[in-house]
Amino acid sequence: MRRRLRLRGEASLTLLLGAALGLLLYAQRDGAAPTTNAPRAQGRAAPGPTPGLRVFQAPDAGAAPPAYEEDTPEPPTPTGPFDFGRYLRAKDQRRFPLLINQPHKCRGNGAPPGGPDLLIAVKSVAADFERRQAVRQTWGAEGRVQGALVRRVFLLGVPRGAGTDGADAEGAGTRTQWSALLRAESRAYADILLWAFDDTFFNLTLKEIHFLAWASAYCPDVRFVFKGDADVFVHVGNLLEFLAPRDPEQDLLAGDVIVQARPIRVRASKYYIPEAVYGLPAYPAYAGGGGFVLSRATLRRLAGACAQVELFPIDDVFLGMCLQRLRLTPEPHPAFRTFGIPRPSAAPHLRTFDPCFYRELVVVHGLSAADIWLMWHLLHRPHGPACARPWPVAAGPFQWGP
Numbered sequence: 203m204r205r206r207l208r209l210r211g212e213a214s215l216t217l218l219l220g221a222a223l224g225l226l227l228y229a230q231r232d233g234a235a236p237t238t239n240a241p242r243a244q245g246r247a248a249p250g251p252t253p254g255l256r257v258f259q260a261p262d263a264g265a266a267p268p269a270y271e272e273d274t275p276e277p278p279t280p281t282g283p284f285d286f287g288r289y290l291r292a293k294d295q296r297r298f299p300l301l302i303n304q305p306h307k308c309r310g311n312g313a314p315p316g317g318p319d320l321l322i323a324v325k326s327v328a329a330d331f332e333r334r335q336a337v338r339q340t341w342g343a344e345g346r347v348q349g350a351l352v353r354r355v356f357l358l359g360v361p362r363g364a365g366t367d368g369a370d371a372e373g374a375g376t377r378t379q380w381s382a383l384l385r386a387e388s389r390a391y392a393d394i395l396l397w398a399f400d401d402t403f404f405n406l407t408l409k410e411i412h413f414l415a416w417a418s419a420y421c422p423d424v425r426f427v428f429k430g431d432a433d434v435f436v437h438v439g440n441l442l443e444f445l446a447p448r449d450p451e452q453d454l455l456a457g458d459v460i461v462q463a464r465p466i467r468v469r470a471s472k473y474y475i476p477e478a479v480y481g482l483p484a485y486p487a488y489a490g491g492g493g494f495v496l497s498r499a500t501l502r503r504l505a506g507a508c509a510q511v512e513l514f515p516i517d518d519v520f521l522g523m524c525l526q527r528l529r530l531t532p533e534p535h536p537a538f539r540t541f542g543i544p545r546p547s548a549a550p551h552l553r554t555f556d557p558c559f560y561r562e563l564v565v566v567h568g569l570s571a572a573d574i575w576l577m578w579h580l581l582h583r584p585h586g587p588a589c590a591r592p593w594p595v596a597a598g599p600f601q602w603g604p
């Protein structure tokens with residue numbers, strides 16, 4: 203009975219938060235920040251599955267935007283020309299206060315000793331309550347998965363237009379609403395991290411360094427960290443299997459690795475990077491920001507290294523620069539599909555709806571909240587999907603640890 207009541211309470215809270223955030227989202231449509239990363243938009247067009255290292259195609263400025271399947275939402279892109287002068291002037295300010303913390307995410311308050319096996323960190327924006335719900339109730343669920351203890355946080359900044367400075371009365375009012383809603387959400391789910399910088403596309407690098415610093419401070423004993431976007435589907439079981447033989451004290455950063463990506467020098471491009479900002483012909487190898495996994499050792503070292511690398515407006519390239527500073531090469535993994543999965547030519551509509559496809563993958567990018575729900579439930583039906591091929595990743599049930 204009590205559980206029933208609690209469930210009902212949770213459901214109405216969900217509805218309430220959902221409706222309130224929906225309204226705010228509607229009111230602020232133009233101000234919302236995107237959660238995906240930049241140069242992927244140019245490189246994504248790789249045809250067919252390409253296991254292992256993928257060479258980033260030279261971006262062609264005049265080309266039409268990459269073909270995105272109709273059932274996949276267009277990734278949000280930054281609006282307007284980017285003001286590099288302003289960015290360069292402001293980039294020494296790289297420490298912002300934490301407005302909402304989860305100090306007991308990994309220790310104390312009933313958390314088991316030793317820290318979680320996997321911390322899932324998802325980039326999100328305040329208005330995206332629906333996606334957070336989908337992630338919470340599907341692949342991002344906390345608890346034990348195959349014996350491994352999983353914890354989750356969402357990474358947020360202050361929504362644009364909510365006015366960090368509270369200049370006008372209206373801005374201050376909206377800000378109060380946002381912050382009240384996020385605080386309520388944090389009380390309900392204890393998974394919100396909110397920092398005091400504007401949640402914009404080009405501030406995702408700030409999100410990266412603040413998260414690395416937070417995780418090394420509050421989650422130092424975690425074994426592995428998965429960091430990704432809210433529009434991905436993660437097969438946590440496959441991810442845990444991949445991690446099982448790995449030692450968290452060894453360096454590891456694995457994902458969809460992009461090598462030899464060239465900075466875009468065309469001024470009209472949204473991803474234009476002037477030579478004064480980055481002079482070399484190619485970026486260091488980096489893992490697509492849609493989803494990658496790192497070990498505790500690498501987390502610690504990255505937090506230190508990134509603190510010394512000058513801010514760069516594209517967050518996954520920035521992380522590549524930190525890795526380069528550590529002389530660490532990201533490990534390509536073919537099952538991390540942060541560019542979205544290639545369209546099977548014969549059955550385009552099956553693309554995101556074939557659960558058998560997902561059984562073999564670790565990360566798939568570019569999904570709507572509905573896609574994520576559907577996939578999760580198809581994969582977790584009592585008998586699972588009837589797939590033609592056997593599951594290639596695992597044989598028999600897998601158990602974490604000795």
Ligand SMILES: *[C@@H]1O[C@H](CO)[C@@H](O)[C@H](O)[C@H]1NC(C)=O
Pocket residue numbers: 289292366398399400401402403404405
């Ligand atoms: C990043 O956030 C800071 C602090 O809120 C803000 O002043 C700045 O304009 C933001 N930068 C970008 C590029 O959006």
